[in-house]
Each structure stands twice: as structure tokens, then as C-alpha cells.
Amino acid sequence: MLAVFILAKIAMRYWLMKSEPDEVSIDDALAAPDQTVAWTGVRNYQARNFMRDVMQIGDGVLFYHSSCPQPGIAGLAEVASTPYPDETQFDPHSPYYDPKATRESPRWMLVDVRAVRKTRLVPLAEMRAAPALEGMQVLQKGSRLSITPVTKCEWNYILKRML
Template identity: 55%
Template sequence: MNYWLMKSEPAAFSIDDLKNAPDQTDHWDGVRNYQARNMMRDAMRKGDQIFFYHSNCKVPGIVGLMKVVHEGYPDHTAFDPKAKYFDEKSDPANPRWYMVDVKYIRHTKRVISLSELKEYAVLKNMPLVRKGNRLSIMPVSADEWRFILSLEKKTG
């Protein structure tokens, strides 16, 4: 099994939106970065665990857990001229963008903030805490995953 972190702005799509979706499942669309696309298309597998991270908000941080329930497939929003993530250069015969389906597992016991994550040397190689990394999807090692889950028990 692989572990991941996926960012979303809560005003656009939040952990609560996923929890309230039918079957607590939704597609993760609108990714328009080739490196993140490649992870969804080539590396994410059914059952992989994911941290749901709220970005561009008052307290950015990990707010929940979800899992991959459908592996990468073409992002249909790229083909729809009325869609927010339309890409006129994307062709259904040769799709440029991909998405996965994710299912809500649970909220974290508390928000594990970015500022807190930056405090721990054990996480220094995690792409999230490195300067200049703006990817919306990133791998998380098994050790990082376990350590971050252990932080839920700590108070803010």
C-alpha cells in the first residue's frame, strides 16, 4: 500500500464535502500539474491511504483521512467547455488529465497544522514541509504516515 497527501482549498472542496457526498465518495478532479497527474495516473492504487489537507485557509493542515477506491482515469472535466477545469488542448482520444475516486475514512482528531509538521526533524524530507513545494498531491512514506497519525494524540 502507498500513502499520499492531497491538498484542497476548503472553499472549493472540503473534508466535509467528501463526508457528505453520496457513499462518502467523490472524484478528485481539476488537477492540472503534470507531476501530480502522473501520480494519480501511474502510481495511486485502490486501497492506498491519503491524508486530506486543507490549503489556502486560516490554519492549513491535515484534517482527515481518505482512501483510493478507483484508480486513475481520464478527468472528464477537461473535455467540458462549461466546466471550471476545461482544457481545450485535452483530447478524449488522448487524455491529458487524470483523476482518482476517493472515499472518506474519518476526520483527524484535530487539525495537524503545517506549522506543527515543520517542527519535526523526522518530517524534514517530506515534500509538504520543504520550501517551494506547491504540489497538490505528494507521496508520504510509511514512517511519515505513522508519525503524523501519532500526532493526533498531542494537543495542538
């Protein structure tokens, strides 16, 4: 059991997950039952694969607000479930409906995300201005992925210096 615990700690990962606050803001997530929301609507294979194949319960999450007046990190969260099918892919009335997905072979998987706390807003411009963060995947030119890995260094820097 100790070995399992140590391996789990070693495998601990960090992520940045984008959400449009008009849809789900950090406040919405904090107000949800158990402060937990299903991360619906991801329709990009790379982002899906992170949720389906790589994320583990307890992984740290930077909750990022995108497509809004003040884009930036708005809170801290954590991965709160193992992967399971995104229900919205089966709903013809959902904007995330995928006619090619079936319950027998779902195409889109998600995880639950539990909001831990709101932070001061760390604006995108401030992140770009920080030399320590210049390697962050989400800041790379042309990056559009809504879920990106964050290194332990980047995570620590953001927590200690920016939040």
C-alpha cells in the first residue's frame, strides 16, 4: 500500500483547464453540489485523451476563464473522478451532441472537476509577462487546446507568486 501511495504521488500531475465563465465559472463550480462539475463539451481528441488516459483523481487544476472580458486563471480545482462518457454527446438538443457517438461506443469522455477555491484573477497578460512561465503550453503561439499540462515548476510558481 505504501508503494502504491508513493507511485500515486510521483504520478501527480497538474493541468490548466479552460472554461467560458458564461457557461461554467469558478463561482458556478463552487456553488455546485460537492463543488463538483462534469467537464462537459470537450470535442477535441487531444484534450479528451488527457481526461480519458492521463488524468488521475487528485491532480491539480488551474481553473481558467476564457472567451471573456478578462481571460485568466480564476481559481484552483482538482480532478475528482475517473473518466466516464460525456452525456451531452447523446443529447440531440445539446450543442455538444455528436450523432456519431453511441452509448455502446461513446466518443467523448470526461472527468469531474471539484473547485477548491477562487483566487485573485491572474490575467493572461500577467502570465505572458512572467519569464518563469514562458514555456507554459497554454501560452505557446497558436495554442488552442482547452486542457493543457502544467509542470510542477509552473504550478508552484503560480501558486506561490501569483495567487
